[in-house]
Amino acid sequence: xxxxxxxxxxxxxxxxxxxxxxxxxxxxxxxxxxxxxxxxxxxxxxxxxxxxxxxxxxxxxxxxxxxxxxxxxxxxxxxxxxxxxxxxxxxxxxxxxxxxxxxxxxxxxxxxxxxxxxxxxxxxxxxxxxxxxxxxxxxxxxxxxxxxxxxxxxxxxxxxxxxxxxxxxxxxxxxxxxxxxxxxxxxxxxxxxxxxxxxxxxxxxxxxxxxxxxxxxxxxxxxxxxxxxxxxxxxxxxxxxxxxxxxxxxxxxxxxxxxxxxxxxxxxxxxxxxxxxxxxxxxxxxxxxxxxxxxxxxxxxxxxxxxxxxxxxxxxxxxxxxxxxxxxxxxxxxxxxxxxxxx
Numbered sequence: 549x550x551x552x553x554x555x556x557x558x559x560x561x562x563x564x565x566x567x568x569x570x571x572x573x574x575x576x577x578x579x580x581x582x583x584x585x586x587x588x589x590x591x592x593x594x595x596x597x598x599x600x601x602x603x604x605x606x607x608x609x610x611x612x613x614x615x616x617x618x619x620x621x622x623x624x625x626x627x628x629x630x631x632x633x634x635x636x637x638x639x640x641x642x643x644x645x646x647x648x649x650x651x652x653x654x655x656x657x658x659x660x661x662x663x664x665x666x667x668x669x670x671x672x673x674x675x676x677x678x679x680x681x682x683x684x685x686x687x688x689x690x691x692x693x694x695x696x697x698x699x700x701x702x703x704x705x706x707x708x709x710x711x712x713x714x715x716x717x718x719x720x721x722x723x724x725x726x727x728x729x730x731x732x733x734x735x736x737x738x739x740x741x742x743x744x745x746x747x748x749x750x751x752x753x754x755x756x757x758x759x760x761x762x763x764x765x766x767x768x769x770x771x772x773x774x775x776x777x778x779x780x781x782x783x784x785x786x787x788x789x790x791x792x793x794x795x796x797x798x799x800x801x802x803x804x805x806x807x808x809x810x811x812x813x814x815x816x817x818x819x820x821x822x823x824x825x826x827x828x829x830x831x832x833x834x835x836x837x838x839x840x841x842x843x844x845x846x847x848x849x850x851x852x853x854x855x856x857x858x859x860x861x862x863x864x865x866x867x868x869x870x871x872x873x874x875x876x877x878x879x880x881x882x883x884x885x886x887x888x889x890x891x
Contacts, residue, residue: 551600557593561582565577565581566598581636585601604691614634616637620685621685623700626710630642648715649671650713651669651672655705656709659703666684669683682712715749719754720746722783725760745850757769761793767799778832782837783795783799788838799820799834806821808821808867812871813848815848816840819852
């Protein structure tokens with residue numbers, strides 16, 4: 549850094565905060581470290597007693613924090629995001645649509661592992677709403693090696709670190725199973741819960757069919773909703789391993805590909821996901837929901853549904869990775885209030 553006359557500082561970058569004190573009113577930084585001095589700033593600087601300033605002296609191979617923040621933003625920002633103005637070397641990203649946040653954790657870890665780099669975000673694979681702050685980034689020092697920022701670009705590659713998959717306008721058919729409901733012995737308390745959760749994500753519920761525990765009857769009902777144009781089938785009840793729980797068999801009869809029967813998530817271990825193929829179109833997800841979805845506030849359904857409605861096709865590996873954090877839904881106190889499911 550170097551010392552120069554304040555009148556000659558236009559265009560220079562401050563190396564320290566400039567404090568303004570007005571007795572009984574304010575004591576705060578009127579200009580922060582990293583601020584680029586403008587013509588309008590000169591009278592203010594002189595009024596707080598700063599006739600000379602320490603400013604950053606441009607060095608070959610070094611970048612100012614604002615320049616470095618722009619590089620971080622370039623490699624991080626995907627579609628459906630709005631960036632903030634750079635302030636004190638920091639840029640924040642905000643969601644422009646309701647959807648699911650996807651995070652390339654491999655890239656994120658590599659970038660943060662370089663040192664002097666800070667990129668913080670919400671948890672990936674969770675829903676976000678339009679206007680939510682999803683990430684912030686900056687470098688720690690006032691200046692940083694240009695070589696390190698070039699390494700950031702190399703790690704970033706072609707695809708951004710953060711992406712938002714907007715929710716789609718889908719239609720769903722619900723298949724409610726169970727002899728006790730089919731024969732009118734008890735009231736169906738499951739379907740209203742499922743309907744409400746679907747509608748939270750803008751899914752149009754076409755209707756529901758009540759079936760007995762007969763697997764063929766359930767399979768026919770699911771197929772009928774597919775033929776009527778449903779993009780998603782949700783089956784409730786009959787998902788355990790008891791002899792009279794035949795919904796998994798019905799789903800297998802309807803589907804062309806079973807992704808999982810069982811998930812490392814509590815509550816929700818007996819969840820099932822399969823897909824029915826459509827010629828020239830995306831596959832139709834068929835979900836089998838265990839009984840916990842009817843009474844627990846948050847379950848496996850809340851983890852999977854947003855990703856499905858955002859158009860993501862889940863794999864067996866996606867469910868395997870749910871084991872870490874798979875008990876979080878049972879916790880009475882959420883330690884991640886920004887995860888989308890804060891209690």
